[in-house]
Amino acid sequence: MISNLELSKLFWVSLAFVYVFVILAVYSIVTLPENTFSADSSEQVMAAVKLTYVRLSLAIVSSVVYPILLFSSLKYTKYVTVALTAWAVAIYIDDYLVLYRIIEYPERGIVVFIQTIRPIFLASLLWMSFELTFTRSKVR
């Protein structure tokens, strides 16, 4: 079934990396220490956690829907992938260029690790978008 889609190995590697990233992000938010929500936490950390909850709920829905879409319609997969990539890039731009004085991510090992591999996550999504847009005549 996978070979019928005629997508490159790099596409599947990128997709796998994206899923690993989302699972790690969900794990990090589920296992947040209880004192994160105490009055001692700064407003910036609270804002970041609240935003992450909203973003991750959308990411989980997308992760469930994406494989179904991928195996049913490559045309719509292309649009959804471009939209998700634009969303991930918009969040990244917002976090580092716009909201950097308003939010602050908790100083935990796993959160720092996720922030470090975030550019690779974006690169993976960009690769998937480009491959679906420019190299697949059937998609268009």
Next chain:
Amino acid sequence: MNSLLLGRKCVSGMADKKLNDIEIGAILEAFVESRDVTVASINQSRTFKFLIVFINFYVLGFIIIYYFLRYNLLQAVGIGLMTEEFFIVFDGRAQIMFWSLVFINMGAYFNIGFRIISLIAIVYLLNSTVDNAVIFSGLVSFADRPYFSAFIVSRPIIIIAIAWMGLSYKNRLEVD
């Protein structure tokens, strides 16, 4: 002139298949003209034209109001938002919206990737609207902060307008 030359060539039939320089020039010129037509004449619906004008006015209007408030050229009613942190956020948003508007207009005029650009703009706006709702929802008050509240409350309108504009856009190459 071009069509006359091309027509004459067709009439001469299959016997003379070689083209002279004048005829090659005429063919090249004919394609140049058709490319000009593809780029210049945007045959869009009235809905599309209204929406793109509305979006331009909306975005530029709020950017101008913001910079007037930022540099004290307009009297702010409430001063709760006049802090450096908020200025950084709204400076960033204003810059991103300005460049999105530039790409939307260029995409519409040159007929290149317009729907993809619209999709990216919608996604960005949705994300920033969610961010605003999560972070700034407590600050919305028409009595204390009318400009800011109008900006936050009117966000869904601009998102719907861009989505509608993207759907009503006619790709000339597809139509032809």
